[in-house]
Amino acid sequence: MPLLGAHIPTAGGLFKAPERGKEIGCEAIQLFTKSPNQWSAKPLADEDVVKYRASLKASGIKPVVAHDAYLINLAAPDKSNLKKSRDAFLDELRRCELADIPYLVTHLGSHLGTGEEQGLKRLSESLRWVLGKTKGFKVTILLETTAGQGTGLGYRFEHLRTVMDAVESPDRVGVCLDTCHIFAAGYDIRDKTSYRKTMKEFGAVVGFKSLRCIHANDAKKPLGSRVDRHEHIGQGEIGLEGFRLLVNDPKLRKLPMLLETPEAETMHEVNLRTLRSLRTHPTTTPLSHDLLARDSVALPGNRRGFIVGRVLRTSARK
Numbered sequence: 117m118p119l120l121g122a123h124i125p126t127a128g129g130l131f132k133a134p135e136r137g138k139e140i141g142c143e144a145i146q147l148f149t150k151s152p153n154q155w156s157a158k159p160l161a162d163e164d165v166v167k168y169r170a171s172l173k174a175s176g177i178k179p180v181v182a183h184d185a186y187l188i189n190l191a192a193p194d195k196s197n198l199k200k201s202r203d204a205f206l207d208e209l210r211r212c213e214l215a216d217i218p219y220l221v222t223h224l225g226s227h228l229g230t231g232e233e234q235g236l237k238r239l240s241e242s243l244r245w246v247l248g249k250t251k252g253f254k255v256t257i258l259l260e261t262t263a264g265q266g267t268g269l270g271y272r273f274e275h276l277r278t279v280m281d282a283v284e285s286p287d288r289v290g291v292c293l294d295t296c297h298i299f300a301a302g303y304d305i306r307d308k309t310s311y312r313k314t315m316k317e318f319g320a321v322v323g324f325k326s327l328r329c330i331h332a333n334d335a336k337k338p339l340g341s342r343v344d345r346h347e348h349i350g351q352g353e354i355g356l357e358g359f360r361l362l363v364n365d366p367k368l369r370k371l372p373m374l375l376e377t378p379e380a381e382t383m384h385e386v387n388l389r390t391l392r393s394l395r396t397h398p399t400t401t402p403l404s405h406d407l408l409a410r411d412s413v414a415l416p417g418n419r420r421g422f423i424v425g426r427v428l429r430t431s432a433r434k
């Protein structure tokens with residue numbers, strides 16, 4: 117099973133996040149190590165780090181994922197914006213390293229009208245530059261799949277593959293898959309057939325070895341809308357069945373699966389409970405719809421079994 121958790125606000129200090137996460141039942145958390153809407157921040161003080169580590173240890177939460185600032189565009193065509201973005205991203209990596217945060221999630225940036233190929237090239241150069249500046253660091257950069265709003269890159273699995281090939285650092289660069297983003301980008305996961313097709317494609321193009329983190333968000337906008345609007349689990353266009361398939365996918369076992377849904381303070385707990393309720397208990401696995409359906413064929417006289425099998429089969433196809 118994946119390790120369920122959420123993006124937790126760090127108002128009041130980094131050390132607050134593990135405490136808050138534990139309170140609502142997180143097994144993993146995501147956080148910002150600085151304000152996501154500002155270029156720079158004062159460095160993490162030693163005492164902040166000590167307090168954070170103690171709070172994390174007490175919470176039992178593992179792993180922690182950091183997300184970088186929204187202003188950063190590692191594919192920016194403008195030289196000064198690109199430099200600012202690279203410096204800011206380098207600072208984010210240093211903050212993670214200092215606090216022993218193993219993953220830093222970033223988007224693939226926007227080409228701003230210069231074309232996807234050029235954008236992906238600039239992004240790859242930025243990553244090579246930053247990796248060169250952080251040799252020996254333990255933190256892994258995670259490239260997040262995006263919805264492809266505007267001139268945003270990363271809405272095709274091929275974009276991630278192109279960058280990973282160019283960077284040639286599989287030990288330092290992995291992938292974060294966001295369910296809302298891939299759905300908005302046109303990858304369907306609403307039922308068994310579409311889920312399998314999308315995951316097969318992800319496996320073939322990106323590879324599950326590189327997948328380190330999942331963002332579990334339902335989508336406010338339809339399949340292929342290229343609009344990034346997160347919705348509560350089960351209340352959006354993806355729906356509960358997609359998330360049932362996700363939380364029970366053996367390929368995602370032990371991966372942090374993090375909510376980035378609205379109204380964190382009040383709704384994270386509710387959405388976590390929903391995700392948890394979708395997990396199939398290991399002892400009930402043999403009662404999957406396939407087996408029940410087969411049993412009902414073997415025992416035609418068992419009317420009850422037949423009905424159960426059919427009902428489950430139908431509901432799984434929705």
Ligand SMILES: [Zn+2]
Binds near residue numbers: 183222223260
């Ligand atoms: Zn993100």
Ligand SMILES: [Zn+2]
Binds near residue numbers: 260331376
């Ligand atoms: Zn995300």
